[in-house]
Amino acid sequence: MTAPIVAAHGIHKHFGQVHVLKGVDLDVAERELVFVIGPSGSGKSTLLRCLNRLEEPSSGSITVAGIDMLSPKTDINHARQHIGMVFQSFNLYPHMTALGNVMLALRKVAGKSRAEAETIARAALERVGLAERAHHRPAELSGGQQQRVAIARAIALEPRVMLFDEPTSALDPELVGSVLAVMRSLRESGMTMIVVSHEMGFARAAADRVVFMDHGLIVEQGPPAQIFENPAHERTRAFIGQIRQH
Amino acid sequence: MSAWDRFVETFFNAKVMAKYLPDILYGTVVTIELAVAIVLSGLAAGLLLALVRSAGIRPLNWLIIFVVDLFRSLPPLVIIVLLYFGLPSAGWSPSSFVSTWLALALVLMAFAEEIFWAGITSVARGQWEAARSTGLSFAQTLLYVVLPQALRLTIAPLTNRTIAITKGTALGTVVALHEILGMASSAVSNSYNPSPLMMGAGAYLVLFLPVVVAARWIETKFAWKR
Amino acid sequence: MEEIVQSFFNAEIAEAALPIVLAGLLNTILLSLLVVPLGFIGGLVLALLAQARSRAVRWPLMAWVDFFRAFPPLVLLVLLFAGLPFAGLELGGFACVAIAFFLNTGSYYGEILRAGIESIPRGQVEAARSTGLSGLQTMTYVVLPQAVRNVLPDLLSNTLEVVKLTSLGSVVAVPELLFQARQAQSVTYNPTPIVMAAVIYFLILWPVVRLLSRLENRALVGRG
Numbered sequence A: 001m002t003a004p005i006v007a008a009h010g011i012h013k014h015f016g017q018v019h020v021l022k023g024v025d026l027d028v029a030e031r032e033l034v035f036v037i038g039p040s041g042s043g044k045s046t047l048l049r050c051l052n053r054l055e056e057p058s059s060g061s062i063t064v065a066g067i068d069m070l071s072p073k074t075d076i077n078h079a080r081q082h083i084g085m086v087f088q089s090f091n092l093y094p095h096m097t098a099l100g101n102v103m104l105a106l107r108k109v110a111g112k113s114r115a116e117a118e119t120i121a122r123a124a125l126e127r128v129g130l131a132e133r134a135h136h137r138p139a140e141l142s143g144g145q146q147q148r149v150a151i152a153r154a155i156a157l158e159p160r161v162m163l164f165d166e167p168t169s170a171l172d173p174e175l176v177g178s179v180l181a182v183m184r185s186l187r188e189s190g191m192t193m194i195v196v197s198h199e200m201g202f203a204r205a206a207a208d209r210v211v212f213m214d215h216g217l218i219v220e221q222g223p224p225a226q227i228f229e230n231p232a233h234e235r236t237r238a239f240i241g242q243i244r245q246h
Numbered sequence B: 001m002s003a004w005d006r007f008v009e010t011f012f013n014a015k016v017m018a019k020y021l022p023d024i025l026y027g028t029v030v031t032i033e034l035a036v037a038i039v040l041s042g043l044a045a046g047l048l049l050a051l052v053r054s055a056g057i058r059p060l061n062w063l064i065i066f067v068v069d070l071f072r073s074l075p076p077l078v079i080i081v082l083l084y085f086g087l088p089s090a091g092w093s094p095s096s097f098v099s100t101w102l103a104l105a106l107v108l109m110a111f112a113e114e115i116f117w118a119g120i121t122s123v124a125r126g127q128w129e130a131a132r133s134t135g136l137s138f139a140q141t142l143l144y145v146v147l148p149q150a151l152r153l154t155i156a157p158l159t160n161r162t163i164a165i166t167k168g169t170a171l172g173t174v175v176a177l178h179e180i181l182g183m184a185s186s187a188v189s190n191s192y193n194p195s196p197l198m199m200g201a202g203a204y205l206v207l208f209l210p211v212v213v214a215a216r217w218i219e220t221k222f223a224w225k226r
Numbered sequence C: 001m002e003e004i005v006q007s008f009f010n011a012e013i014a015e016a017a018l019p020i021v022l023a024g025l026l027n028t029i030l031l032s033l034l035v036v037p038l039g040f041i042g043g044l045v046l047a048l049l050a051q052a053r054s055r056a057v058r059w060p061l062m063a064w065v066d067f068f069r070a071f072p073p074l075v076l077l078v079l080l081f082a083g084l085p086f087a088g089l090e091l092g093g094f095a096c097v098a099i100a101f102f103l104n105t106g107s108y109y110g111e112i113l114r115a116g117i118e119s120i121p122r123g124q125v126e127a128a129r130s131t132g133l134s135g136l137q138t139m140t141y142v143v144l145p146q147a148v149r150n151v152l153p154d155l156l157s158n159t160l161e162v163v164k165l166t167s168l169g170s171v172v173a174v175p176e177l178l179f180q181a182r183q184a185q186s187v188t189y190n191p192t193p194i195v196m197a198a199v200i201y202f203l204i205l206w207p208v209v210r211l212l213s214r215l216e217n218r219a220l221v222g223r224g
Helices: A044-051 A076-080 A098-108 A114-127 A143-155 A173-188 A200-206 A224-229 A234-245 B003-011 B014-054 B058-073 B076-090 B096-122 B125-133 B138-175 B180-191 B195-221 C002-008 C011-049 C055-070 C073-087 C093-118 C122-130 C135-150 C152-172 C177-188 C192-223
Strands: A006-015 A018-028 A033-037 A059-064 A083-086 A161-165 A192-196 A209-214 A217-222
Touching: A006 A044, A018 A044, A018 A217, A033 A044, A033 A200, A044 A059, A044 A161, A044 A192, A076 C122, A083 A143, A083 C122, A098 A114, A098 A143, A098 C135, A114 A143, A143 A173, A143 C122, A173 A192, A173 A200, A200 A224, A209 A224, A209 A234, A217 A224, A217 A234, A224 A234, B003 B195, B003 C073, B014 B058, B014 B096, B014 B138, B014 B180, B014 B195, B058 B096, B058 C192, B076 B096, B076 B138, B076 C002, B076 C152, B076 C177, B076 C192, B096 B138, B096 C192, B125 B138, B138 B180, B138 B195, B138 C073, B138 C152, B180 B195, B180 C073, B195 C055, B195 C073, C002 C192, C011 C055, C011 C093, C011 C152, C011 C177, C011 C192, C055 C093, C073 C093, C073 C152, C093 C135, C093 C152, C122 C135, C135 C152, C152 C177, C152 C192, C177 C192
Parallel strands: A033 A192, A033 A209, A083 A161, A161 A192
Antiparallel strands: A006 A018, A006 A059, A209 A217
16 A cells, blocks of 8 residues: 555544544545544544644644645645535535635635636536536525535545535435435545545445544444444444434 | 823823813713613604504504604704704704704614514514414504514614614714713813813713623623524 | 795705805715725724634723724714814814724724624635635635625614714814805804705615615514
8 A cells, every 4th residue: 555645643632621532543545435434422523624624633643645734834725725625514605606616716725817717617517517507606506406516616626635524414315315426426536535424325335444433533444344244343333233223 | 291291191180180070070960861861762752653653554654764764864963953053943942952852862763663663573473463363452462472572682783773872962062062072172171171071081981881881791692593 | 834934945045055065065975985984994904803712802802892882973083183182183173083983983893794704604614714715815705795795784774874973074174064054054044054954964865774774674574
């Protein structure tokens, strides 16, 4: 295995008195899809948000695509271009069209000209199947379409890694499929992805590795078949059992 | 004498301050009387207009809306000047106190009516229908069901507006009302020293700062739930 | 009735006073064009500073804002106009109005914009930052446009108040609408010019009040 594209070691995070991450190590290889599961409050979202420093880890080291994310010398805004993030609540800019949402960082961070940015943005919307919705505002789009625009906003910057923070949890069940389809096509194009989600079916079909977290620690990890069918830990087994019932 | 001493000697001259303290206190009492009169009459008149408006009598509502718009559009100082310098030509010479009170009470009435009315209309249609379906009269529905819900919504904007308009009592000085600013200004011209003005400024802070801080608290307590 | 018309709506006097009053109107417009942007910029600075996490910044800021909200604008104006000369600083009415308004209305605009900024969900900032936008870029392109839109009725309402407040300029001899009208009145011994000024204020500001009344009603109903 070549050097991992994401290397997070010894990550601790405190929120005041609460110890949310208690020394997490996570290496992700290029083109790998890592699926993170665990009960709410296990720290999986916090871990994800530490990787692009939306949360400041209390201690530890994080390297993404060769960039030391925690070094004070790193231009964090420049580094974040290489790490796309998709949020549970989409967080599209409501005052801009779909196209405007995708173009903003292309122009202001990547420094593209308006024409260049528009070409790239249209291509990104095309990839998520929303080319004809380019001039719609978020309020005029369904939840699934909004989330796909949010994915387009991230991939337009040609990130080396994509982080998904419960991308389908806020969606009506009938809209989940369209978002998962886009994620699957991203995966097939070779994108490195770290996904926090409860979509076990998707994990089984697409993930290279499933990571189970609980109480701020990685309890166990392995290929989906192993984690889902034959977990080594009692806590993992209990969690999987719970999820299955739903 | 250092520059600091000279500054204090000029702007916080103890002798001048002692001499004009009674004047400033007198002005403070006038300001308080005026403020209380404005708040009570303005809010009462505003609520009354909003209640009348909720009865939905078309021509009456147009009149109310016009009056409200009028007193929201005109600068309070223009109204005060118009009443004080204009009305004598029509055979009535209101005192400076009455002119200032009337002008600001009308302005507060206008703003309060708008806010009360918005509060009343914000109470869902279903509330009216539910109450009327149980046999409550129009007035009973308004009094027991709609107003309690509406008033809570109006507290924060009403407080801020009331403070802003009550601060307008200082405008009375333009028509020679002996309130704080008027007393302080004449003391400055008599003593050739700005200390009374600083005292006056202090008096306003003592009066209004607690109200502004309280309003900040009210605003968070009764904040709109978004 | 005849008497009332003669006193308040005297055509002859109105005709004579018209140029004087219109000159005042022009100054009122110019004064508004100066003090509204000035106050808005001051408010923007206050609102942005209020986003600082440090209490050492936020508390003095809040004190500043409350101080100037507690102060009647006229008192501030007179303090500058009549007080500063004793410190050897003679600024003139126009400059005093500009400074007093900057301090007073800046605080009001600041509170409104702060509320607007705080109404924007945290996720908007996170999404913007995750794409690499800097803090300032996020504020400029993502947060402020939404914040301003959210508090547009309040901003407009405050602007209306600021325009009305320019009438205070008359107290320090700035030849705006009210000042000019009073000059004309004192020459003619007839209140018609003041009525003219009132009518002009009404005609100009009434559409704004109408618009506001509709916006505010909608806002309150939406929140209720």
